[in-house]
Amino acid sequence: MKTSDADKKATSPLKILAISFLLTNAVFANAHAEGNSSADKSGDYAVEIDSLIKETSPRSFNGVILITQHGKTIYSKAYGYADFENKVPLKLDDNFRIMSNSKQITAALILREVEKGRIDLHSPVRKYLPDLPQAWADKVTVHQLLNFSAGITEIDQPLSFQPGTDFLYGVTTYAMLGHIFEKTSGKKYIEAANDLFKELAMDNSFCYEEGKNNNVINGYVNSKNVFELKVHPVQGQGWVDFIPAGGIVSNARDLNAWDEKLHKGKILKPETYKLMTNYDISSQHVAFGAEKNGYGYGVYVSDKTPIKYIGHSGKGLGFASIKMYFPEKDVDVVVLENQFSEDSALHYYFEIKIREIVMNSNLLR
Template sequence: MKEAFKLITLFSTLFFLFCNSYAQGKDDFSSKIDSIIKMKSPRVFNGVILITQKGKTKYKKAYGYSDFDKKTPLTTEDNFVIMSNSKQITAVLILKEVEKGTIDLHSPVRKYLPDLPRSWADTVTVHHLLNFSAGIIDVDKPLIFKPGSDFKYGNTAYVMLGKIIEKSTGRRYIDVANELFQELKMKNTFCFEQDKVQNRVQGYTNSNNKFELVVKPIENENLVPAAGIISNITDLNTWDIKLHKGKILKPETYKLMTSYSITAQHNAFGKEKIGYGYGIRISDKTPLKYIGHTGGGWGFVSYKVYLPESDVDIVILENQSNENLDLFYYFEVKIGEIIMKSSLMNK
C-alpha cells in the first residue's frame, strides 16, 4: 500500500511539473513583459497593455498611476487620450462616406472646403490628405512638394478631413464619430469636448522620470479628428478586431485603406520605410506582416498593432510622453518584439 501511495505521489508530482513546464513553453511572453515594465531605466513604464489572439485575452495588465499626485493606481478599464490613433478613426469615417457616395477620394479638397485660401486646394485631393502625400504644412502656406510625390506627416491634413466629414454629413465631427462608437459598442470611447468634464486619466510629460501634469492635452476641438479621441484598451481591441474582420468597412473599402502608394519611416516600426495607407501603417515586406499606428505627445502615448497571419492584436496606452524622443516608444517597441518572437506567432 505504501509503495502504491509513493507511486501515485510521484506520478502526481511529475504530472504537475510537466503541465507547468508545458504551460510555460506555450506562454513564453508574459514573464518577459512583466519584467520589462518594472524597469526604471532608461525610463519607467506607466500604462496599460492588452494582447489578444483570435479574440481571446493573452495578456492584460495595468502598471503605474492614473494620477501621480494622488498615487491612484491605473486600471485596465481607464480611458486615455489616444492622440494620433484618432487619425485611423477619421480615415474610417471618411471611407464610410465614400461608401455612401458623398465623398470622392480623388476630388480636389476645394469641392468640400471652398473657402481654403491657397490655390493648391484645386489639386490636392482627399486621397492626398489621407496618406499624407499632399505636402501640406499649414492651410495658409504653399505646399512643400508636388501632391502624391512624397510624405509629410502632421495634424493639418486630418483637421481638414474632419471638416470634410462635417461638410458632407451636415453634422459635427464629434457627433458622427460618437455615433459610430455606439454602433460598435465601444462604450468607453468618445471625442474630447472643450470645457466638459470627461472620464479619463491625467497625462504627464516625463523628463528623466520626473513627471509634470499636462493640464490641457488637447487645446481645442478642431484637433479632435487628428488627435482628440479618448478610449481604453478594451475598446481599441474591439475596434481592431471589427476593422480587420470586415465589420466596419466593405472589403473593397478596407482594401483601399490598407493599400499604399507612399512609404515612410517611424521609430516605433523600425528603421526602414514601410507603407502608409489611410491612417494606418502597413509592414508587408517583413517576415511577419503587421499593420497599425501610434500616437503620442501632450502627456499620452498609444500603440496599436495587428498581426493578421496569427490574428494577434497588441494595444498599449500610456499616460506619459517622454521628452527624449528616442525613449518615446521604448516599451512599446520592446513589447512588440517580445510578441513577434513568441509562441503566439505559431499559427
C-alpha cells in the same frame, strides 16, 4: 485611532520598512494578468514583458497592455499610476488620450462617406471645401490628405512638394478631413464619431471636449522618472479642429474591439477596407522600426517584415500609445501609457520593445 506606546515598541523600524516596501510594490506593480499566460502558449513573451515593464532605466513604464488572439485575452497588465499625486493605481479599463491613433477613426468615417457615394477619394479638396483660397486646393486630393502625400504643412503655406510624390505627417490634413466629413455628412464630427462608438459598443470612447467633464486619467511628462502633470491647454476652435487628428479618448478594451471589428469587416466593406490598407507611399516611423513602412489611410502597413502587421501610434499631452494587428495570426496588441518622455528618443521606448518581443515570440510562429 491613536497608536499605543506598546504598539509603537512592537513595530520595529525594520518591520515598518518591510511593510512599506511590500505595500509600495503591491500598488505600483498593479499588474493583473487575464487569460492564458501559461508556458504552452504565451510563456515566452509574457515573461519577457513582465520583466521589461519593471525596468526603470532609461525610463519607467506607466501604462496598460492588452494582447488578444482570436478575440480572447491572452495577456493583460496595468502597471503604475493613473494619478501620481494621489497614488491611484492604473486599471485596464482606464481611459487614455489616444492622440494620433484618432486618425484611424477619422479615416474610417471618411471611407464610410465614400461607400455612400458622397466622397470621391481622387477629387480635389476644392470640391468639398470651396472656400479655401489656396491654389493647391485644386490639385490636392482627398486620397492625398488621408495618406499624407499632399505636402501640406499649414493651411496658409505653399506645398512642400508636388502632391503624391512624398510623405509629410502632420495635423492639418486630418483637420481638413474633419471639415470635409462635416460638409458631406451634414453632421458634426464629434457627433458622428461618438455615434460610431455607440454603434460598435465602444462605451468608453469619445471625443474630448473642452469645458466638459471628460472621463480620462491624468497625463504626465516624465523627466528622469520624475512625473509632472500635463495640463490640457484650452484652445477653443483650434482644439475642435484638432480632434479628428488627435482628440479622441479610449481604453485598451475599446481599442481592441475597434481592431477586431475593423479588420474583420464590421466597420467597412471589404473593398473599402482594401483601400484603407493598401498604399502607394511609404515612411519610416520610430515606433515601427528603422525601415520604411507603407502608409494607407490612418494605418501603417508593415508587409516587408517576416509577418505582416497593420497599426498606428500616438503621443502628446502626457500620453503615448501603439496598437498593432497581425492578420495572419489574428493577434492584436494595444499598449497605452499616460506619460510622455521629456527625451524624445524615449517616447516609444517600451512600445518598441513590446512590439519586438511579440514579433519574436511563439505567438507569431
